[in-house]
Amino acid sequence: MRPSRNNPYQLAALLVAAAGILLLALGGYLTPLFNGALSPVEGVQGWLYTRFQAIQDFVNAPVNIASLRQENAELRAENAQLQTEIIALQQQVTEGELLSALLDFARARPENTYQAASVIGQDPSPFLHYVIINRGSDDGLRRGMPVVSQQGLVGRITQVTATASRVELITDPGSQVSVRMQPSEVDGLLSGSVTSQLSIDLIPLEANLQAGDLVLTSGIGGMYPGNILIGQISNVRREATALFQTASVQPAVDFTRLEIVLVIVNFQPLDISPLLDTGE
Numbered sequence: 001m002r003p004s005r006n007n008p009y010q011l012a013a014l015l016v017a018a019a020g021i022l023l024l025a026l027g028g029y030l031t032p033l034f035n036g037a038l039s040p041v042e043g044v045q046g047w048l049y050t051r052f053q054a055i056q057d058f059v060n061a062p063v064n065i066a067s068l069r070q071e072n073a074e075l076r077a078e079n080a081q082l083q084t085e086i087i088a089l090q091q092q093v094t095e096g097e098l099l100s101a102l103l104d105f106a107r108a109r110p111e112n113t114y115q116a117a118s119v120i121g122q123d124p125s126p127f128l129h130y131v132i133i134n135r136g137s138d139d140g141l142r143r144g145m146p147v148v149s150q151q152g153l154v155g156r157i158t159q160v161t162a163t164a165s166r167v168e169l170i171t172d173p174g175s176q177v178s179v180r181m182q183p184s185e186v187d188g189l190l191s192g193s194v195t196s197q198l199s200i201d202l203i204p205l206e207a208n209l210q211a212g213d214l215v216l217t218s219g220i221g222g223m224y225p226g227n228i229l230i231g232q233i234s235n236v237r238r239e240a241t242a243l244f245q246t247a248s249v250q251p252a253v254d255f256t257r258l259e260i261v262l263v264i265v266n267f268q269p270l271d272i273s274p275l276l277d278t279g280e
Helices: 008-026 031-108
Strands: 114-122 130-133 146-148 153-160 165-169 176-182 186-191 198-204 214-217 229-237 244-251 260-264
Touching: 130 153, 130 260, 176 198, 176 229, 198 229
Parallel strands: none
Antiparallel strands: 114 130, 114 260, 130 165, 146 153, 146 260, 153 165, 176 186, 176 214, 186 198, 198 244, 214 229, 229 244
């Protein structure tokens, strides 16, 4: 029922009631009432927001997964690139150290002229021991030239093409090197084997050899220059009925890790086999 304009008391009462409610609200007396009234509304609003967020995440999930996969692929590619760069830097450092060691070896023997070469292949046969290097006749290499590393004697060239050469290792069963042991100054003949083991034969029985004695080329026979390190004696065998002693040798060169070698190009091997032929 609407208040009549002719009833001023009713209108005044309404104004007083409104003013009272306003004062109570401003004073905070109606806050619990408002909170109670709005609590169900807030609950519904929170429920609706949670469902909306879940629906939005569901809709955006394929896009996010695709983005994450792309980012993951990019990170993997970047990681692989960094690993490649690290390996390349490590190889450069290793190669630099190797070249420095080879240079020191060459400076220690200035009487020789050297040609550096990289090892580009190894023998696939268990019965032959050789490596292939990337220098050949176009670089002045010839059969019989000795090959060394910064550690010591590697072998000699047995076959040559224009751009590559085959190097027979001293561990090959067909390899023989005249050697001299230090400090005893005793000579012997070093031979390879199928198992890559090195042994020295024809050692006089009276020779006093010890494990750890150095083994160097003697220069006898004209196949290698003298005083190139080969390795150390690991053990000596003496048999009562034998005419000579034998010794096992630990090589100074790690033949499984040959990368760069030096060819002694100014050494001319001598073929003395006709002088040793006593046949008619």
